[in-house]
Amino acid sequence: MRVPGVLVEIPWIIRDRAVEYTEAAYKNGRLSDGELTNRFERLIALAHTPKGMPAVEAVAVSSATTGLAAVFQVLAARLRANDPTYVPGVSSVIVPTNTFVASAAAPLAAGFRVTLADSCPVTGNLTKNALAEVVAKDPAAKAVVYVPIGGSLSPEIEQVRDFCVGSGLDLIIDAAHARAVQQIRTPGKSYADPTRVTSVGTNYRMSEAQAALGLAYAEEWPSVLAERTRVWRNYLYYLKRLSDAEIYPVIPSAFSTANHYKITVRLPPAVPKEAFIAALENASFVGTAGGTFDVPLHEQPALKGHPLVTAASDMAGADEWRRRHVCLPIYLSMREEQVAHVCESVITTVKKLTTERK
Ligand SMILES: Cc1ncc(COP(=O)(O)O)c(C=O)c1O
Numbered sequence: 436m437r438v439p440g441v442l443v444e445i446p447w448i449i450r451d452r453a454v455e456y457t458e459a460a461y462k463n464g465r466l467s468d469g470e471l472t473n474r475f476e477r478l479i480a481l482a483h484t485p486k487g488m489p490a491v492e493a494v495a496v497s498s499a500t501t502g503l504a505a506v507f508q509v510l511a512a513r514l515r516a517n518d519p520t521y522v523p524g525v526s527s528v529i530v531p532t533n534t535f536v537a538s539a540a541a542p543l544a545a546g547f548r549v550t551l552a553d554s555c556p557v558t559g560n561l562t563k564n565a566l567a568e569v570v571a572k573d574p575a576a577k578a579v580v581y582v583p584i585g586g587s588l589s590p591e592i593e594q595v596r597d598f599c600v601g602s603g604l605d606l607i608i609d610a611a612h613a614r615a616v617q618q619i620r621t622p623g624k625s626y627a628d629p630t631r632v633t634s635v636g637t638n639y640r641m642s643e644a645q646a647a648l649g650l651a652y653a654e655e656w657p658s659v660l661a662e663r664t665r666v667w668r669n670y671l672y673y674l675k676r677l678s679d680a681e682i683y684p685v686i687p688s689a690f691s692t693a694n695h696y697k698i699t700v701r702l703p704p705a706v707p708k709e710a711f712i713a714a715l716e717n718a719s720f721v722g723t724a725g726g727t728f729d730v731p732l733h734e735q736p737a738l739k740g741h742p743l744v745t746a747a748s749d750m751a752g753a754d755e756w757r758r759r760h761v762c763l764p765i766y767l768s769m770r771e772e773q774v775a776h777v778c779e780s781v782i783t784t785v786k787k788l789t790t791e792r793k
Pocket of ligand 1: 498499500501534535537538582609611612
């Protein structure tokens, strides 16, 4: 049995609806800021408004990178106006080292320094203790980026949030892996008269064609999530049933609804990850998905030695996470026997590599 590491699937119901919506957008002649984007924004805002709370605002942007860029431009403008201690190129943003480069590139582009914080070796997330250690060393910090790794928020987020509130730091969630974010509109246009541009801004808006797919997905989200959860449960069952090889799935906490974007396992410390991935592919025809993340920011050539980027510690936690975590295949159409095959192959491969090294 062959199981590819990654398979991008768009279920037919979503495909059909997205095509129908795109046609409507082309007929209307509105390629951005049209009805589809508005509907998408309303749906997302509704999904993220807690019961009994005032409605949140959702603003659709063209990518997570542009969303982050907008947030940090707004933060810099707000600090310039209100905080006499803010100094461009001196004031900093704390970013976990275990993330994608955009999480650090956005604050750098907005004129902040970046201080990298270590990550938890077991979950890959930023922890309150790591954050407190960095803040003690970096009094110029103004904000913290939190990245929910692999599609769920860890319970630590509450401690991180309380710490940020107590320390007067803004908390920005880079939720590229997990829907849970409020975004900010910065095209610079006046709301009263959209032909008047009242501040210099950048248009990061989502196009109507993107919104067509986003809307179709958002409308079908409960059934997509149910399918992913089914695959995830199968993984838990087979890993538990078979495991006597010290393989531990990274369990999303009940604190948030995980989207199961990733299914991540931790290898025993003695098993070399590269050899494991190669053996899994060659002997069992099982591919793996990209890690979250395989190269932390303190090892990225663009950031290592960057004059505005400092690593706050030795990053031992993030290094262990990088060395030991592997993301297994997970996609909507994945059958139970495929999951069973992946789990059996993972366990056989780990045992084989463990024996070889003894
Ligand atoms: C944590 C994180 N932030 C931001 C991004 C950037 O996302 P986009 O490709 O939508 O700009 C990614 C992409 O992988 C990511 O993993």
